Amino acid sequence: MSNSNVHPAFKEILDSIKKPSVSEQLVDLNDVALKEARNLIKKNQILLDGYNEILSLLLDTGGVTKEQIVGILQETLKKHNEK
Numbered sequence: 001m002s003n004s005n006v007h008p009a010f011k012e013i014l015d016s017i018k019k020p021s022v023s024e025q026l027v028d029l030n031d032v033a034l035k036e037a038r039n040l041i042k043k044n045q046i047l048l049d050g051y052n053e054i055l056s057l058l059l060d061t062g063g064v065t066k067e068q069i070v071g072i073l074q075e076t077l078k079k080h081n082e083k
């Protein structure tokens with residue numbers, strides 16, 4: 001429906017109904033920020049778990065190869081993706 005046939009007194013009200021309020025926009029932005037924060041936390045947890053595995057191997061064996069580090073990080077990522 002076009003607002004051109006609407007009485008001017010109601011046009012502003014109709015226009016404001018169609019637009020999300022500032023608080024609705026902030027809630028939407030907050031939801032996006034919360035999702036991004038959760039994604040970052042998950043990525044940090046994956047890295048932390050991988051680093052813990054690498055550190056354990058270092059302490060147990062006294063050395064770690066590049067291939068072992070890559071393998072550990074890949075396995076850690078795989079475990080988190082299965083959750």
